[in-house]
Amino acid sequence: MTDVDHAEPAGDPGAVLLDGPRARAFWARRFQVPVEQVEAAVEAVGPDPARVAARLGKPWPYEGSGIV
Numbered sequence: 001m002t003d004v005d006h007a008e009p010a011g012d013p014g015a016v017l018l019d020g021p022r023a024r025a026f027w028a029r030r031f032q033v034p035v036e037q038v039e040a041a042v043e044a045v046g047p048d049p050a051r052v053a054a055r056l057g058k059p060w061p062y063e064g065s066g067i068v
Contacts, residue, residue: 015047032058
């Protein structure tokens with residue numbers, strides 16, 4: 001399997017899934033917060049990106065991350 005096989009789809013994924021190091025790193029970069037904050041937010045509100053962003057005090061979609 002190559003890195004291309006695990007590339008994020010164009011646009012934002014529909015759920016904040018933290019099922020591996022690449023996914024955790026992606027969401028931490030996306031929200032510009034430490035991985036632990038993303039994990040805590042998902043644990044508190046579930047995987048919906050808008051709810052996770054709200055929990056982190058970020059707008060959604062969050063364009064400040066540079067990942068758009």
